[in-house]
Amino acid sequence: MADFSPDAEATPNVSEVEVVDAATEDEAVDAIEAPVERGEPILQVRNLVKHFPLTQGILIKRQIGAVKAVDGISFDLYQGETLGIVGESGCGKSTVAKLLMTLETATAGEVFYKGQDITRLSGRALRAVRRNIQMVFQDPYTSLNPRMTVGDIIGEPFEIHPEVAPKGDRRRKVQELLDVVGLNPEYINRYPHQFSGGQRQRIGIARGLALNPEIIICDEPVSALDVSVQAQVINLMEGLQDEFNLSYIFIAHDLSIVRHISDRVGVMYLGKMAEIGTDTEIYDHPTHPYTQALLSAVPVPDPESREGRERIILTGDVPSPANPPSGCRFRTRCWKAEDRCAKEIPLLAIPERFAGSDSPAAHESACHFAEEKDVVHA
Amino acid sequence: MTITDMPANVPGPRSGEDNGGKLLDVRDLHVEFHTRDGVAKAVNGVNYSVDAGETLAVLGESGSGKSVTAQAIMGILDMPPGKIPQGEIIFRGQDMLKMSSEERRKIRGNKIAMIFQDALSALNPVLSVGYQLGEMFRVHEGLSKKEAKAKAVELMDRVRIPAAKERVSDYPHQFSGGMRQRIMIAMALALEPDLIIADEPTTALDVTVQAQVMELLAELQREYNMGLILITHDLGVVADVADKIAVMYAGRIVETAPVHELYKRPAHPYTKGLLDSIPRLDQKGQGLFAIKGLPPNLLKIPSGCAFNPRCPMAQDECRSEIPALHQVTERDGAELAGRASACHFWKETIHG
Numbered sequence: 001m002a003d004f005s006p007d008a009e010a011t012p013n014v015s016e017v018e019v020v021d022a023a024t025e026d027e028a029v030d031a032i033e034a035p036v037e038r039g040e041p042i043l044q045v046r047n048l049v050k051h052f053p054l055t056q057g058i059l060i061k062r063q064i065g066a067v068k069a070v071d072g073i074s075f076d077l078y079q080g081e082t083l084g085i086v087g088e089s090g091c092g093k094s095t096v097a098k099l100l101m102t103l104e105t106a107t108a109g110e111v112f113y114k115g116q117d118i119t120r121l122s123g124r125a126l127r128a129v130r131r132n133i134q135m136v137f138q139d140p141y142t143s144l145n146p147r148m149t150v151g152d153i154i155g156e157p158f159e160i161h162p163e164v165a166p167k168g169d170r171r172r173k174v175q176e177l178l179d180v181v182g183l184n185p186e187y188i189n190r191y192p193h194q195f196s197g198g199q200r201q202r203i204g205i206a207r208g209l210a211l212n213p214e215i216i217i218c219d220e221p222v223s224a225l226d227v228s229v230q231a232q233v234i235n236l237m238e239g240l241q242d243e244f245n246l247s248y249i250f251i252a253h254d255l256s257i258v259r260h261i262s263d264r265v266g267v268m269y270l271g272k273m274a275e276i277g278t279d280t281e282i283y284d285h286p287t288h289p290y291t292q293a294l295l296s297a298v299p300v301p302d303p304e305s306r307e308g309r310e311r312i313i314l315t316g317d318v319p320s321p322a323n324p325p326s327g328c329r330f331r332t333r334c335w336k337a338e339d340r341c342a343k344e345i346p347l348l349a350i351p352e353r354f355a356g357s358d359s360p361a362a363h364e365s366a367c368h369f370a371e372e373k374d375v376v377h378a
Numbered sequence: 379m380t381i382t383d384m385p386a387n388v389p390g391p392r393s394g395e396d397n398g399g400k401l402l403d404v405r406d407l408h409v410e411f412h413t414r415d416g417v418a419k420a421v422n423g424v425n426y427s428v429d430a431g432e433t434l435a436v437l438g439e440s441g442s443g444k445s446v447t448a449q450a451i452m453g454i455l456d457m458p459p460g461k462i463p464q465g466e467i468i469f470r471g472q473d474m475l476k477m478s479s480e481e482r483r484k485i486r487g488n489k490i491a492m493i494f495q496d497a498l499s500a501l502n503p504v505l506s507v508g509y510q511l512g513e514m515f516r517v518h519e520g521l522s523k524k525e526a527k528a529k530a531v532e533l534m535d536r537v538r539i540p541a542a543k544e545r546v547s548d549y550p551h552q553f554s555g556g557m558r559q560r561i562m563i564a565m566a567l568a569l570e571p572d573l574i575i576a577d578e579p580t581t582a583l584d585v586t587v588q589a590q591v592m593e594l595l596a597e598l599q600r601e602y603n604m605g606l607i608l609i610t611h612d613l614g615v616v617a618d619v620a621d622k623i624a625v626m627y628a629g630r631i632v633e634t635a636p637v638h639e640l641y642k643r644p645a646h647p648y649t650k651g652l653l654d655s656i657p658r659l660d661q662k663g664q665g666l667f668a669i670k671g672l673p674p675n676l677l678k679i680p681s682g683c684a685f686n687p688r689c690p691m692a693q694d695e696c697r698s699e700i701p702a703l704h705q706v707t708e709r710d711g712a713e714l715a716g717r718a719s720a721c722h723f724w725k726e727t728i729h730g
Contacts, residue, residue, distance in 0.1 A: 198672065228688075232668040232669075253585065256658060257657050259659060260657030279662060294585060297589035298614065298659050299592075301613040301641065301653065304638065311593075314586045314589075
């Protein structure tokens with residue numbers, strides 16, 4: 001498989017990784033337990049690739065191709081920040097979440113957590129990492145076991161990591177967690193079906209918090225909730241971030257919510273990062289055509305703007321990740337596409353025309369013809 | 379076409395094609411479900427109307443009764459356990475609730491059609507889309523199989539499905555989400571109905587595809603001068619396409635208003651709370667306003683105003699008396715056309 005590591009130089013602008021060489025398991029665990037200063041990178045993803053094989057035949061399976069769900073993405077997550085990841089369904093954002101959780105094994109690439117490559121860890125060191133990276137799932141109706149009580153659901157992580165809460169202490173700890181997420185601690189013996197969607201998502205968040213993690217990966221945490229309840233859960237998550245000094249990776253397709261909660265935002269398209277920057281850079285000064293199209297398609301809750309606003313309506317659907325277009329992956333739907341786009345893969349870098357300028361348009365964008373265009377305020 | 383008499387309390391929107399009456403007029407509709415745990419009152423006296431060429435958006439959270447109202451209009455409510463104890467659904471001057479099932483069958487699909495939320499589960503997976511589209515023509519117009527198929531291709535072209543001729547024999551799973559939703563729209567359009575009810579037509583779609591589908595729907599509506607009832611919980615989609623809005627909560631309409639007015643000056647605390655609780659794309663706000671509490675259980679709707687346990691303005695009056703849908707006026711008493719609010723304190727809400 002020669003095409004696994006796509007372009008070593010694809011992301012020249014990410015920070016240097018300080019790799020920690022841990023000879024023994026104890027050293028590795030120590031490095032993982034070490035605190036990280038606020039504003040320092042806590043998670044560094046480098047050229048991460050995940051291909052799912054497509055096979056043919058029943059007895060003798062031949063690989064006839066691969067679904068390139070994630071195809072070489074790199075980004076940093078800093079301590080205490082929220083990184084939003086947006087993109088259409090099928091762009092690979094949930095696969096990224098699974099890779100960071102080490103629920104899937106990466107085909108190639110590295111994920112450094114405090115300098116340790118978690119794709120190569122095992123044993124106690126891997127367990128320590130998993131304790132520190134937790135997840136909140138999308139659908140609070142299916143991610144909670146209906147046969148377990150709330151107390152068992154939130155307390156289950158303690159079975160695997162008994163060092164966090166000794167046995168006699170667990171019930172009290174679970175009740176504390178219920179209180180933290182705004183549920184009545186007396187509900188500890190109830191079952192999930194006795195709760196509403198918003199309350200269930202609070203249970204999911206409490207489970208994520210149980211092991212005092214440093215990073216929480218939220219995969220569409222509010223998209224299954226009613227509008228009036230979404231704001232409650234978002235406010236809760238913001239409060240918890242300040243209280244426990246958490247770093248969030250916030251995956252969602254609702255661009256308004258991502259802007260609200262994120263410090264930085266990455267836009268994904270077909271397994272690649274199209275553009276990444278601070279929320280102002282992405283929303284007010286987008287330079288990648290895909291980001292511009294995505295932003296202009298969002299319905300704005302203000303009828304005054306509906307006549308004046310320019311809408312970029314993309315034609316067609318996202319191409320199949322099993323057979324992505326050559327060169328720039330967005331070129332089949334892009335209005336700026338030229339011959340060069342079919343041949344050269346655009347690098348995720350600060351576009352040359354903005355290099356050295358301190359305008360907000362100078363952020364990483366993977367487009368040959370990157371150009372600033374404000375589509376949100378127009 | 380007969381002319382309906384206009385109810386005095388509902389202000390008249392712009393008139394229909396040639397008959398001064400409304401295309402569809404729902405009056406005091408009640409729907410309840412009899413379950414083992416008691417009677418769930420899903421719809422408690424809903425009034426709304428749509429004209430030809432007009433888009434009414436029905437906004438509400440899950441359990442607010444917006445979809446049940448639509449199902450009652452279509453006549454596809456499961457009865458039992460559903461029951462319509464009172465109310466009228468007047469379509470072109472005739473009360474559909476008094477019609478025989480045979481008469482309603484003639485209206486359904488032919489005059490009033492519906493677009494469902496989840497196209498994958500609304501389409502039959504074992505029949506080709508061409509067959510399912512053609513079914514409309516075979517059943518309602520008695521066309522032959524061959525003619526129906528030709529019509530199906532035409533329809534698929536109409537909703538801009540590329541290579542319609544080759545794809546007419548494909549099955550639903552072979553289409554993408556956006557294309558499936560287009561097939562749903564094509565099916566609803568097949569017999570050029572007067573009214574289309576779209577129940578969350580774009581909720582399952584990505585924003586880029588959502589924009590395509592909504593634009594298509596708006597264009598077809600203009601072309602055929604259809605009435606459209608758009609059921610949704612997305613305040614953004616509503617702002618984009620609606621002419622007027624009815625906000626529902628716990629089976630009642632709590633506010634009606636023309637689209638521009640509603641966003642500028644909501645006259646009900648629930649609407650106001652909803653508008654304040656959505657994050658904005660064009661600016662980064664501080665904290666979000668959150669409506670406290672949860673939507674009510676329909677088996678035990680709070681007494682008085684159903685919103686009172688969550689309302690920041692609630693007084694004793696709100697806990698005991700159900701507020702009527704008041705006509706909303708300016709400070710000086712001038713009536714605001716098309717605006718009504720079911721709140722005891724609508725004056726305080728709109729005028730501060």
